[in-house]
Each structure stands twice: as C-alpha cells, then as structure tokens.
Amino acid sequence: MASHRLPAAIRAPFEARTWRALLYVLIGLPLGVLWFALSVSFVSAGAGLLITFLGVPILAGALAMCRGFGAVERARARGLLGLDVRPPEPVRGRTGGAFSWMGAMLKSGASWRHLLYAVVHMPWAVFSFTVTVTFWATGWGLFLYPLWQWVFPAYLGQDGMQLYGDGSHDLYLDSPFEIAVTSVVGLLLVMVGPWLLRGFVAVDRLLVSGLLGPSRLATRVTELESDRGVVVDTAAADLRRIERALHDGAQARLAALAMDLGLAKEKLAADPKAAAVLVDEAHGEVKLALRELRDLARGIHPAVLTDRGLDAALSAVASRCAVPVSVDVDLPARPLPAIEGIAYFTVSELLRNVTEHAGARRAWVDVWRAGDRLMVQVRDDGVGGAESLAGRSLAGLTERVGAVDGVLAVVSPAGGPTTVTAELPWRA
CATH class of the missing domain: 3.30.565.10 (Histidine kinase-like ATPase, C-terminal domain)
Known part of the structure; x- marks a missing residue:
C-alpha cells in the first residue's frame, strides 16, 4: 500500500508489469523474425508447388506450423502480459485421414489468421523493439549520466558527453548545471517510457486476441452449446422435482384415500358410523391432495401468468x-x-x-x-x-x-x- 501513495508516473518505471512488458517486446523481435521467415518460406514453397500435388501437404503443414507459433505467442502473452486467450478449435478432418485433415486445415479460417499474425507481427515487432530500446536506453543513460560522466575525462580524453561538434566548435556536457539538466531530461524520458511501452503492448494484445483466438462465430457457438446444456439440465431438474412432488405428495395422499375408501366400503353395512368417520377423513385427504396439486401446477406454470x-x-x-x-x-x-x-x-x-x-x-x-x-x-x-x-x-x-x-x-x-x-x- 505504501507504494500506491506515490504518483503513477513515478511508480511506473519500477513496477513489475513494466519490466514484464519490456521483456515481452525484447523477446518479440527475434521470435517475430523467426515466425515471419519460416511462415513466408514454407507458404511460398507450398503455393508455388500447388501445380503439383506436393504443394498441398506443404501448405497444410505450413498452416499447422503457424498454429504452433500461435500457441507459443498465447503462452508468452499469458505469462508476461496476463492476457489469457483461448486457443481456437482444433482442426479435424471429417473422415480422419491425412487428406481430410489437409483439406480441413486449408479451409480453417483460424489457421489463416495465424499466418496473418506471423506476417503482420514481424514489422510491428521491429518497430516496437527499435523505439522501445532507443527510448529506454536513452532515458536511463541520461538519467544516470552524473554517475558515469567521469568515464569521458578518464578514458576518452574529453570533458564529457559531446552534444555538438563541427571541427571548430565543440559542446560538451561537463558543467554541474549541464549534467543536472541532462539527468532531468533523462528522468522525464524514464517516466514517459513505461506509458509508451504499454501503448506498444496494447497493440500486441489486440493482435493476439484478434488473430490467435477463436473466431466470434466459434465463441458464440460454444456459448450456445453451453446454454443448451444448462437448459437441458434445468428441464431435467424440474422434471425430477415434479416427480418427487407427485410421488411424495399427491400420489401418497391419493393412495391413502383409496385405502380409507376401501375400509369405509367394507364397514358401510356393519358399522355405518365408523364408515362415516373414514369417509370424512378421506374428504380431508382429497382437499389436501387438491391443494398440493394446485401448488404443483402453479410451480410448473401458473394460469394467472398465462391469462x-x-x-x-x-x-x-x-x-x-x-x-x-x-x-x-x-x-x-x-x-x-x-x-x-x-x-x-x-x-x-x-x-x-x-x-x-x-x-x-x-x-x-x-x-x-x-x-x-x-x-x-x-x-x-x-x-x-x-x-x-x-x-x-x-x-x-x-x-x-x-x-x-x-x-x-x-x-x-x-x-x-x-x-x-x-x-x-x-x-x-
């Protein structure tokens, strides 16, 4: 809680999320170049060989390779950016054979989106890496300039960092005032750097979630399947509730009513008074059974709601x-x-x-x-x-x-x- 008392601009350069984002951008360049080179090479080879049968398995394999790249990118985004993107549905052929799988892979929109990610991500990774490293190194270098300014007179034979030089006139940052101003400028760059970095990884978030996850249609289908399961389970639970209510309530009372009426019938001639008592008890059971049936019907769907x-x-x-x-x-x-x-x-x-x-x-x-x-x-x-x-x-x-x-x-x-x-x- 103590760190939250500091302004966000001061906390940002030292927060763990900032350094995780920096690591994400730094790793993104070599991975982006690798994904781009492999994807473009194999897809180009597969497309060029489509005039022969060899192009089909090469192109399908290239798309499968791109899906593997996407799995790595989703894991990287989950671990460093906290972005959890569900993988798309796996590719399955209708018949289960190799030809069916290749056809399904070539028809899969998710596979082509993974290829698009490999192509688009590389130039973006180059840009974000270059700007981030330049901005980050310059900011921290200038901010810490008072600590390493002594290197210039000790080893380079000059008074400080050269700001300007044309052969006849040189300007070095060597006075206390100039060193202080340099450090302040570096501090401003250090404070702005994390927000610039977060803007870059925001674009990466959009790329990963938009191209490497399931499509909106597939997500909607999954939701509808889940909802259908809920409806089926709810209907089954309602049926079990109605069955228990009938078995434990009205059915039990009707069974007791039948027994009471049977006894009353047997005693009607020999003991009319006892038969009358049994008939009266049966009448009470009928009222209770009717009340329970009305409550049960109201619980299923009340008539007043319909009317x-x-x-x-x-x-x-x-x-x-x-x-x-x-x-x-x-x-x-x-x-x-x-x-x-x-x-x-x-x-x-x-x-x-x-x-x-x-x-x-x-x-x-x-x-x-x-x-x-x-x-x-x-x-x-x-x-x-x-x-x-x-x-x-x-x-x-x-x-x-x-x-x-x-x-x-x-x-x-x-x-x-x-x-x-x-x-x-x-x-x-």
Whole structure:
C-alpha cells in the first residue's frame, strides 16, 4: 500500500508489469523474425508447388506450423502480459485421414489468421523493439549520466558527453548545471517510457486476441452449446422435482384415500358410523391432495401468468410471501412467453430466499422495460451476504437467466440491503 501513495508516473518505471512488458517486446523481435521467415518460406514453397500435388501437404503443414507459433505467442502473452486467450478449435478432418485433415486445415479460417499474425507481427515487432530500446536506453543513460560522466575525462580524453561538434566548435556536457539538466531530461524520458511501452503492448494484445483466438462465430457457438446444456439440465431438474412432488405428495395422499375408501366400503353395512368417520377423513385427504396439486401446477406454470401477465402473477406470489412485498410492474406490452416465465420464476425464487434467508422486514419487486431488455429487480432490507455460488439457488438462477442471454447481478454487502437485478432480452 505504501507504494500506491506515490504518483503513477513515478511508480511506473519500477513496477513489475513494466519490466514484464519490456521483456515481452525484447523477446518479440527475434521470435517475430523467426515466425515471419519460416511462415513466408514454407507458404511460398507450398503455393508455388500447388501445380503439383506436393504443394498441398506443404501448405497444410505450413498452416499447422503457424498454429504452433500461435500457441507459443498465447503462452508468452499469458505469462508476461496476463492476457489469457483461448486457443481456437482444433482442426479435424471429417473422415480422419491425412487428406481430410489437409483439406480441413486449408479451409480453417483460424489457421489463416495465424499466418496473418506471423506476417503482420514481424514489422510491428521491429518497430516496437527499435523505439522501445532507443527510448529506454536513452532515458536511463541520461538519467544516470552524473554517475558515469567521469568515464569521458578518464578514458576518452574529453570533458564529457559531446552534444555538438563541427571541427571548430565543440559542446560538451561537463558543467554541474549541464549534467543536472541532462539527468532531468533523462528522468522525464524514464517516466514517459513505461506509458509508451504499454501503448506498444496494447497493440500486441489486440493482435493476439484478434488473430490467435477463436473466431466470434466459434465463441458464440460454444456459448450456445453451453446454454443448451444448462437448459437441458434445468428441464431435467424440474422434471425430477415434479416427480418427487407427485410421488411424495399427491400420489401418497391419493393412495391413502383409496385405502380409507376401501375400509369405509367394507364397514358401510356393519358399522355405518365408523364408515362415516373414514369417509370424512378421506374428504380431508382429497382437499389436501387438491391443494398440493394446485401448488404443483402453479410451480410448473401458473394460469394467472398465462391469462393476465406478470403484474397479476407477481402480485399473487408477493401475497404468499412471509414479509410485506411491494410490486411495481411497468411494461408497455407483454414479452415473449418464455421470457415472461423466466422472469416469474426468478422473482419467485428470490422472494423464497427473502423469506428463508434474508431476515428481512420488507421487500420490493420492480419490473420495467429498458430498450430491448426486460429488467427485473428484487430488493430487501435483510442482513445481506447473498452470494452466487455453485450449489446455491442464486447460482441456478444465474444459469437459467444466462441460458437466454440474460445477466443476473447481485449486490449484497454484509449487513444488507440486498439488490438482485435480472436483465433479460425482451423478444416480444
């Protein structure tokens, strides 16, 4: 913390990130020249031999080599710049043979982007290396000039560093004032150098992330596959919950009801009073079973949501909450039914958390539309400390909301209050 009391301009030349960036630029030149030379040589040879069959495997091998260069560059960026770029999808042929692999390699956009990186990075590495080394060496050399100025009179026979000379007139930096000014200029260069260096590595970051990672389409496909898995898992979990509820609730009560009615039937002639008691108990079981079935149906998809929309459905949920809940729904129209259902179940689960964990005295539910997004917010004045962790209900809500390209934000400091905001696509 003490170092943070110093201005950033003074800290920058001595920070570890600056020296890691310097090492990245210094290593980048020899690697860039090597990648460029090998890539251009093999690709040129492969392209020149395409009139024969030999050009195809050479060109495919050159692209595979460029992907190997990209793996090295991603590791270098991860270790020195802290930039973690996922590798692109591996190249696989449809049939698994060598010809299929070569065709897939030649059709792979990621492979050609790696080749483009090898070609573009070399001139940039030369430029950034030259400017960085010149600026860095000049800055530190001038800044430390008072420490090594004695070298000139001791070994070179001149009073100091020569600033100007035309054969008839020479200007040396040898007076105390000139030495001090030289050191101050060097200090300014030393302070500016790290920011110039960070600008250079910012360009390197763009090159690595833009050319050596997966394409946006591939990333989107991966996200959709993950979301599809979440939806399937959520649907399976809901089915298991419904099955348990039916098995442990209504089904058990109906089985007991059948037994009671069977006993009543047997005792109807011999003991009418006992049969009447059994019928009365069976009537009570029927009421409980109907109530459980209504609750289960409401948990699957409430009829009030389908018939009257979020305002009425959320008001019904709020009325069953253990703490007073204020509901404010301001929507110009109804969103897509699937989005409406997710919003309903999100509020239901959050209000259940308020009842069971928040220790709140009051809660608020606000629903509104912002552009093409449906905003759902639940607030309470409880003890706070809610976290979106694996295995918690909030983690399940995060996955459910994320499956439709939504976002769940939780703000719950210790001591409260807690605010959970869900942002869903409108999709009317």
